[in-house]
Amino acid sequence: MTEYQRIVLAARPRGAVQPENFRLETATLPALQDGEVLVRNHFLSLDPYMRGRMSEAKSYATAQALDETMLGGTAGEVLASKHARFAAGDHVVGMLGWAEMGVCDGALLRKVDTSRIPLSAYLGVVGMPGMTAWYGLNHIMKPVAGNTILVSAASGAVGSAVGQLAKLQGCRVVGIAGGAEKCAYVIDELGFDACVDYKAGNLAADLARAAPDGIDALFENVGGPCFDAALPLMNAFGRIALCGLIAGYNGDDLAVRNLRFMLTSRLSVRGFIVTEHLDLWPQGLAELAALVAGGKLKYRETVAQGLAAAPDAFIGLLQGRNFGKQLVQLIP
């Protein structure tokens, strides 16, 4: 009987997520059955979508169950396998949740090559966030060289990839991020043409100055005032990939006041969930991996240490305290 630590959802949040919404507890591994794999997690992925799952409101996915392991992407190593496609020692990414280890049937498990790309990157730029960027940019925003692209949460796991991919396609890329340090990183390290600090207090004016020719396509991660400030700047027939609305995840008023520009500028807006387009993942992940291995796609990680640090790191992610992809490292 092997015991392990895990974090379960103890109570659904009312408003902002609190540490009390989670509970760290000890669980016992079941015996491995035929077709199953035992995985030790090296990294947990923390992502904004998890906030939605913590509530019971209507959404695209069923809610996270109370007293069950918090869901989430993981990267780790196979400890034991009774599955033909996996062997002990394999590096894998999966959906084992906020836990030191777990048993799964292999359906959502994917073997990864860590010889050229670090294991953690498969939870970020070469994983779900990278695919989110790749899909939204190429299949919804469909930019052409010379277009101006706007990306909110530009220093984050998704936004940083959107902007760099758009630069590689010859676009002018403007980001929105919180604080001077993140904005400097977005411009100096990621190569965006401009980055507006939404905390500086002049969002609309700063955005207009950063996009003097208007905005042809927008990758929206945030909602709220950022989205409202972007809408009047959209050019005719602009495209909006609606990926996230983190500004409203705690139930804050997300009212959009500039809806009329969707009409007068004849915009196309599409909400999307990248896991609904799994047929495109092999192509997208291959392209992302090649760019990362070739040094053409950069990423940054904020790594919390130890399972017990996950709740606070997740709360920080929702507040924008992270810088780049937020991970939790379980194996030093």
Added chain:
Amino acid sequence: MTEYQRIVLAARPRGAVQPENFRLETATLPALQDGEVLVRNHFLSLDPYMRGRMSEAKSYATAQALDETMLGGTAGEVLASKHARFAAGDHVVGMLGWAEMGVCDGALLRKVDTSRIPLSAYLGVVGMPGMTAWYGLNHIMKPVAGNTILVSAASGAVGSAVGQLAKLQGCRVVGIAGGAEKCAYVIDELGFDACVDYKAGNLAADLARAAPDGIDALFENVGGPCFDAALPLMNAFGRIALCGLIAGYNGDDLAVRNLRFMLTSRLSVRGFIVTEHLDLWPQGLAELAALVAGGKLKYRETVAQGLAAAPDAFIGLLQGRNFGKQLVQLIP
């Protein structure tokens, strides 16, 4: 020197349109030049889009100039022609504006056949409003038989056509209209499956009851509370044709609070202006004309009498006082 009456924009409205925003005056016809046509207007079309043109805010079209004839669609008769394609006596629709007559170069003039379809219908169901319905339904909402379609301003010139066209395609059609009389007309005369009275005070609940299987595609004419009530009912991958936002045309708060459903339900939203798709008009107008002539597409008109009645009729249109297509008749 022939004199005629016209109505010009005297002052831009602040908030709600007032009679003082217009001025009735006498003008003098210019001498007819080669390539020009002199048209006497029988009917003026009054349409919500005109409210936008009266303001100087950024939009898809330039603003209506002060002290110039109010723009607008017209149907009438050629009095004299120095244009090869038109002869005296021809029935024509054009864009001669709020005036008893006018001279134009023929570019926006179209000869129409009044043997099977009354002249006034070419300003409604077989004109721009009908094309707006036809385009939004077939090119944005793309319904399939069995879909549930929601149409706001359902008794209006555009909405009534959307719903009937969707019924012909085998959809379940729900309308929103203001007042019991309009709702009864929408169901009994136009054949919608249900119609919700937004003035009854239970919009969200009534809408949920009228669309028990959710909404697959929405034709939005109104915005504001109607739009907010519809968003949570949209089914996954629903389509929204954003045609008008009449609730906000006077500057009222149009805040949309349920934006998150665009994301969680992965909706596609497209704003559109039908005059940008003129290539489709011949096909669309031919289909609409055949349906009207065959009695399969009904319409209703509210007809104000005399040019001087146009401002009040237009103000009534913005308030929902009209019932069906709002016209002004100049020749009894």
